[in-house]
Amino acid sequence: MTETETVPADPGNLLADTAIHVEEVNKRYGTRQALNGVSLRIGRGEFFGLLGPNGAGKTTLVEIMEGLRRADSGTVGVLGSAPWPRNVALLPRIGVQTQSSAFFVRQKAHEHLATVAALYRADRAAVDRTLAAVGLTAQRDTRVENLSGGQRQRLAIASALVHDPELIFLDEPTAALDPQARRDLWDVLRGLKEAGRTIVYTTHHLDEAEALCDRVAILVEGRIAALDSPRGLVGAAGAPTSVLLPPERMTVAEASAVPGVERASVRGGSLVLETQVSGQVLSALDARGGLDGVQTRTATLEDVYLQLTSTAGTAGTAGEHTENAANVKNAENAENAENTEHQA
Ligand SMILES: Nc1ncnc2c1ncn2[C@@H]1O[C@H](COP(=O)(O)OP(=O)(O)OP(=O)(O)O)[C@@H](O)[C@H]1O
Numbered sequence: 159m160t161e162t163e164t165v166p167a168d169p170g171n172l173l174a175d176t177a178i179h180v181e182e183v184n185k186r187y188g189t190r191q192a193l194n195g196v197s198l199r200i201g202r203g204e205f206f207g208l209l210g211p212n213g214a215g216k217t218t219l220v221e222i223m224e225g226l227r228r229a230d231s232g233t234v235g236v237l238g239s240a241p242w243p244r245n246v247a248l249l250p251r252i253g254v255q256t257q258s259s260a261f262f263v264r265q266k267a268h269e270h271l272a273t274v275a276a277l278y279r280a281d282r283a284a285v286d287r288t289l290a291a292v293g294l295t296a297q298r299d300t301r302v303e304n305l306s307g308g309q310r311q312r313l314a315i316a317s318a319l320v321h322d323p324e325l326i327f328l329d330e331p332t333a334a335l336d337p338q339a340r341r342d343l344w345d346v347l348r349g350l351k352e353a354g355r356t357i358v359y360t361t362h363h364l365d366e367a368e369a370l371c372d373r374v375a376i377l378v379e380g381r382i383a384a385l386d387s388p389r390g391l392v393g394a395a396g397a398p399t400s401v402l403l404p405p406e407r408m409t410v411a412e413a414s415a416v417p418g419v420e421r422a423s424v425r426g427g428s429l430v431l432e433t434q435v436s437g438q439v440l441s442a443l444d445a446r447g448g449l450d451g452v453q454t455r456t457a458t459l460e461d462v463y464l465q466l467t468s469t470a471g472t473a474g475t476a477g478e479h480t481e482n483a484a485n486v487k488n489a490e491n492a493e494n495a496e497n498t499e500h501q502a
Contacts, residue, residue: 175201175202176199176200176201176202176235177200177201177202177203177204177236177237177324177325177356178198178199178200178223178234178235178236178237178325178356178358179199179200179233179234179235179236180196180197180198180199180219180222180223180232180233180234181197181232181233181234182195182196182197182231182232182233183195183196183197183219183222183229183231183232183233183234184196184229184230184231184232185215185218185222185227185229185230185380186230191380192215192218192380193215193218193219193222193229193380194379194380194381195232195381196215196219196232196377196380196381196382197382198375198382198385200356200358201356202324202354202356203351203354203355203356204356204357204372204373205347205351205356205357205359205370205371205372206356206357206358206359206371206372206373206374206375207359207360207361207367207370207371207373207374207375207388208220208358208359208360208361208374208375208377209360209361209362209364209367209374209375209376209377209463210376210377210378210383210467211378211467214377214378214379214380215377215379215380216360216377217329217360219377220327220329220358220360222234222241222242223236223241223327223358224241224252224254224327225241225242225244225245225248227242228242228243229242236248236252236325237251237252237324237325249278250278250279250321250323251323251324251325252323252324252325252326252327253317253318253319253321253323253325253326253327254318254326254327255314255315255317255318255326255327255328255329255331256314256329257329257330257333259314259317261302261310261313261314262302263301263302263303264301264302264303265301265302266298266299266300266301266302267289267294267297267298267299267300267301267302267305267309267313268285268286268289268298268299270302270313270317271285271288271289271313271316271317271320272285274317274320274321275320275321278320278321279321280320280321280322284320284321284322285320286298288316288319288320289316291316291319291346291349292312292313292315292316292319292343292346293312293339293342294309294312294313294316297309307334308334308335308336308339310334311331311332311333311334311335312335312339312343314331315328315331315343315346319350323355324355324356325355325356325357325358326350326355326356326357326358327358327360328347328357328358328359328360329360330360330361330362331343331359331361332361332363332366333362340366344366344369344370347359347370348370359371364458364459364460364463365458365459365460367388367459368388368458368459371387371388372387373385373386373387373388374386374387374388374391374459376391376462376463376466376467378466378467383466383467384462384466388459391459391462392457392458392459392461392462395457395461395462395465396434397457397461397462397465398420398421398432398433398434398457399432399433399434399436399454399455399456399457400430400431400432400433400454400455401430401431401432401433401436401439401440401443401452401453401454402428402429402430402431402452402453402454402455403428403429403430403431403443403451403452404428404429404451405424405427405428405429407429407447407451408429408446410422410423410424410429413429413431416431416439416442416443417438417439417442418433418434418435418438418439418442419431419432419433419439420432420433420434428453436454436456440452440454
């Protein structure tokens with residue numbers, strides 16, 4: 159197949175539940191193969207994350223889904239239609255926020271949004287509602303050119319949402335936001351998901367993907383290296399849990415000899431014990447002096463991402479998931495009970 163104008167046949171009515179369907183898509187710029195046989199399906203109502211190092215092909219893939227770029231080959235369906243050639247019937251049904259969103263800079267924030275709403279023939283009441291949703295009510299009458307970087311970013315997000323689209327593409331929407339604004343946006347996005355919207359979310363913040371996304375695809379050099387729920391990816395990777403101790407508690411050699419410890423080392427001022435059986439190791443430590451000052455760090459999506467991409471400096475700034483040892487021991491027991499239930 160060499161074109162992208164057709165939507166695939168659907169004998170099993172699978173596409174009724176499908177927001178986006180991408181099959182064997184390829185895209186080359188000169189000698190650079192930006193996408194190499196990419197296939198994926200995004201369900202309606204799904205919060206789908208797209209991750210990958212700089213240059214992995216995320217923007218190219220999203221722009222093909224949005225109908226802004228043409229694939230060299232492969233099949234693409236969006237809300238039951240082909241996005242290319244430019245499909246104007248799709249425009250009111252999708253919302254797009256990009257890193258380089260265009261603004262009417264001389265207008266006030268609410269005027270800008272009203273202009274965007276009018277383009278989509280959206281309800282004018284949606285303007286103030288959407289400004290409130292992204293936390294810009296106080297900047298309603300501020301000219302766009304006088305908004306801060308983070309406020310402009312919020313206005314770009316509002317512009318993608320004001321016409322209440324079914325399918326929303328967000329490209330690193332929290333990149334310029336302060337921590338509180340970031341959390342506030344998470345709440346807005348969770349609300350959109352609860353309302354049944356489909357969200358395609360590109361981010362370098364792996365903690366964000368882990369907290370928000372139902373599934374994530376990790377693109378590496380134009381191919382999908384992994385696609386699953388964040389929890390599924392972390393579980394499948396079998397990355398060890400780290401147990402952190404004050405270094406004076408024992409020597410590295412003694413720590414290595416604790417049953418269940420795979421590796422021990424001193425890092426960042428802590429004695430770090432890596433294990434797949436943290437409950438067993440914590441019990442052993444508990445018996446040898448208690449758990450005071452002991453912490454555990456469970457594997458995160460960031461660990462999986464770094465394993466897959468093995469490119470230093472490309473990941474986001476996800477914080478470590480460090481917790482009190484006693485809490486983790488309890489959580490681990492609960493998880494083991496859940497796993498047992500699944501297997502039964
Ligand atoms: N218009 C273009 N012409 C030539 N090469 C391009 C063009 N757009 C992208 N590329 C190249 O294609 C590859 C994929 O780029 P793309 O922008 O899709 O990656 P990305 O994953 O979105 O990266 P980032 O995280 O940096 O935004 C890169 O090697 C890039 O240099």
